[in-house]
Amino acid sequence: MGGAEARVRAFRLGLRAETRAVWLLRLKGWSILARRFADGPGEVDVIAARGRTLAFVEVKARGDFASAAEAVTLRQQARIGRAAEAFLARRPAYAGYVVTFDVVLVAPGRLPRHIRNAFGL
Incomplete structure (x- = not known):
């Protein structure tokens, strides 16, 4: 498999993982505000809100x-x-919202796992 083909495959895997993560978050009552948000040197997979909490969510898919x-x-x-x-x-x-940095882990054959406050900045 060539480099370009591998990148396309990884990109598609990432999109599928993000879609699974978004569905999990929605089922847990989160509203999705943005996907693949990028601004200058910053980027995050999903931005979601629930109540007065704003979550910046990284999605990781591995074995x-x-x-x-x-x-x-x-x-x-x-x-x-x-x-x-x-x-x-x-x-x-959103200035008054509680901000969290969450992670959604995705693995084959398993339901995605949402980890709240996975890291602090």
């Missing part, structure tokens, strides 16, 4: 939950933090 959890690096956490700052700067209506 098992442990590998998926390990894939959320400090560099990615910083990127998500920058996306959160940009999102909040442009949307003052």
Whole structure:
């Protein structure tokens, strides 16, 4: 498999994982505000709200939950933090919300796992 083909396959896997994560969040009562939000150096997979909580959610798909959890690096956490700052700067209506940084882990044959407050910035 060539490099371009592998990237396309990984991109499609990521989209399917994000879709599964979004459905899980919706079933748990979250409203999805954005998917694949990017602003300058910041990027986050999903932004969701429930009540007065605003969650910036990273989605990780791997062969098992442990590998998926390990894939959320400090560099990615910083990127998500920058996306959160940009999102909040442009949307003052969310200024009073409690902000969390969550992760949804996706593994084959398993329901996705939502981890609240997975990391703090």
